[in-house]
Amino acid sequence: MFDLKWIRDNPAAFDQGRARRGLAPLSAQVLELDQKRRAAQTRFQESQARRNDLSRQIGQVKAKGGDASAVMAEVAALKDGIAAAEAEDQALGAELDALLAAQPNLPAGDVPDGADESFNRVERTVGNVKNFAFKPKQHFELGEELGLMDFEGAAKLSGARFVVLKGALARLERALALFMLDLHTTESGYTEMAPPFLVRDAALYGTGQLPKFEEDLFKTEQGLYLIPTSEVPLTNLAADEIIDEDKLPWRFTALTPCFRSEAGAAGKDTRGMIRQHQFMKVELVSIAHPDHSEAEHQRMTGSAEKVLQKLGLPYRVICLSTGDMGFAAQKTYDIEVWLPGQGAYREISSCSNCGEFQARRMKARCRKPGEKGTRFVHTLNGSGVAVGRALIAVMENYQQEDGSIAIPEALRPYMQGREKIARE
CATH class of the missing domain: 1.10.287.40 (Serine-tRNA synthetase, tRNA binding domain)
Structure with missing residues (x-):
């Protein structure tokens, strides 16, 4: 607003x-x-x-x-x-x-101008892309050959764009999520939250999904909506609040399922786990002082990057162009992880500074202790990171010629010391 x-x-x-x-x-x-x-x-x-x-x-x-x-x-x-x-x-x-x-946020001055993703600016590339001695497979090929990724069974239950993970892959997905939560809470200073997965329309209005993007949401007969991301409940914790400036920033992280209709994604990523109706994500949200949000944006992006660094995954950071940014963002950094099976970088995290845009919609303000005047806070959100896409990245980057998957050292404590996943 x-x-x-x-x-x-x-x-x-x-x-x-x-x-x-x-x-x-x-x-x-x-x-x-x-x-x-x-x-x-x-x-x-x-x-x-x-x-x-x-x-x-x-x-x-x-x-x-x-x-x-x-x-x-x-x-x-x-x-x-x-x-x-x-x-x-x-x-x-x-x-x-x-x-x-119905109008999107205005872009920050240093955002690159351009009509689409071709105008995005690469900020940095981190890690070395591995040269395989064999042709690397895509994650769904690996998962199905291991007998641990079932798309047909999921389609029987729920239709297209769902998956059933089994055994060690289900464990690996859980390990990734716990690893991320531990990293963000112990090293990056975020407070772990467990928010509702169903929210009122006012919460979705506050973060900008409503009224413009209702077709992307799942709505229950009771009038509540399944969350498309935990950004919605976490950010709305500041709604209608006047926060003392010395209590800022608020930093929250949460692991939740996310539900999206993917209404505009017909024909895109129809195979595999890249684009699904239901997926797990570790979210990062900051409620920041308006004078400090740019520094908080850099910090948040660095926290998401740290996940990939510790997993040994090559990636690059992109500043999105004005034509590629989301509705509520004034500036966005996408983190794209290298997927050798696709031979391409794919988005695994998107970290946005929304300025006061969401705060105005939510009436979220701050003030100096003892003073009457208030200012709108700035809100930021980012994936820290999408768990399913992290699973894809680990599978493709750590695949072995025999079809097994080596487990990154950072995840082994969460996998009972297991070093690889092989067909049993």
Whole structure:
């Protein structure tokens, strides 16, 4: 959501930010609605003031024994005008709110301009891509040959874009999740949380999934939504709060299932675990002081990178272009892990600074202790990392010629010391 006063004062900057995202100018439409609404508010306030003044006059006239019928008639005539002005104010306010709620955040100044992912900027590449003495396989080939990855069984239960993991692969997925949680809580200072997996629509509005992206969500008959990411409940813990500045930042991490309809992903990654309706993810969320969010963004991205470094997985960090960023983000770093079976880097984490965009929607603020004035906090979120994609990366990067999978040293304590997964 946007500050209307800022748009009034900076209409050209608002439209310029939208242009960088490939969007048409909107300030004229916003300001016209705003002007009409403020005019309705003025009429309402002036009519109320006149009615109050006349009501006092009625009392004065009657106290002197005079005839107040003319004044009473004017008060009655004002009633319909007051109701009409109030209704117009509410209708214009709802129209303005709906218009702005559907608009994405404006990009930060250092985000590369461009229409799509081809304009993304590589920030750094870390680790060496392994040269295999054999043709590396993709994760689903490895998993099915091991007898530990069952897509057909999952399809029988739930349809396409689901998987059943068995035995050592199910254990490896759990090991990855526990490893990430331990790393983030012990080395990166995040507090582990266990949030609900079902949320109200207000929570999804606060983080920007609603109203624009409802088709990507699963909604229950009771009106609750399955979370697409634990960013939603974790970030909304700050909703309607006024937080003392010296208590910031809040840093949360959580392991949850995530549920996405993948409505716009027809034909993409139809084989394997890359893009599924249900997957596990370790999320990172920060509620930061507005002056410190850029430093917090770098810190969060580094925390996600640390997972891949300790697993010995080669990756690169990408700054997304204005045309590739998500709806609520003002700046995003994607971390892409190397998958030798695909011969390509694929996203495994996305770390975004949303500035005050979500905080305005959630009414999440901070203030200095002892002072009355408040400021909107800045919110940040990132994958720390997607567990299923980490499983894919470990399988493909640690595969052996005989089809077995070596287990990275960092995960062996979580695998009862086991060093590899082989067909039994």
